[in-house]
Amino acid sequence: MSLREKWSFTFTREALLKAARIKAKYHREHEADWAKKHSRWDTEMGQTAKVEEVPITGGKQRILRYDTGLQTKVNEALNRRDAHKRDAEGFERWIRALMNTDKDVTFTLDVDDVAYFGL
Numbered sequence: 001m002s003l004r005e006k007w008s009f010t011f012t013r014e015a016l017l018k019a020a021r022i023k024a025k026y027h028r029e030h031e032a033d034w035a036k037k038h039s040r041w042d043t044e045m046g047q048t049a050k051v052e053e054v055p056i057t058g059g060k061q062r063i064l065r066y067d068t069g070l071q072t073k074v075n076e077a078l079n080r081r082d083a084h085k086r087d088a089e090g091f092e093r094w095i096r097a098l099m100n101t102d103k104d105v106t107f108t109l110d111v112d113d114v115a116y117f118g119l
Contacts, residue, residue, distance in 0.1 A: 008108045011119065013101055019117040020094040027088035031081055038077035045070040 045066050053060045109117070 004111060008110055009114055009119075010106050010108055011117075013098055013103055013105050013107070015119065016107060016117060017095060017098045019119050020091045020098065023118060024088050024091035024095060027084045027091065031084035031088060034077050034081035034084060038074060038081055041070055041073045041077060045074055 048067050048070065050065045052063050052065050054063050055061075109119075
């Protein structure tokens with residue numbers, strides 16, 4: 001274990017609240033951006049879908065084919081939207097928790113905590 005992993009830092013409630021609000025806002029904005037991209041790409045994917053007939057034993061089967069590039073983009077947009085939503089909710093939980101503490105409370109954070117809050 002390195003020396004810096006043992007370091008601790010003291011922050012006020014207000015400093016943590018400010019950092020949590022900034023992070024929550026950041027993730028909500030990115031959630032909204034990815035939701036817009038998802039909607040646009042999903043609509044485009046639906047408009048460009050093709051029905052293909054595929055031979056099977058005893059006849060033919062119709063299969064709906066999507067552009068694989070668009071399908072990848074739609075899936076990525078969903079994953080990123082959901083990840084930003086989860087992260088925003090996490091910081092919003094911190095905001096609610098910190099709002100329920102005394103204003104003069106200080107918190108001791110380790111290096112990972114400082115990085116998490118972006119301090």
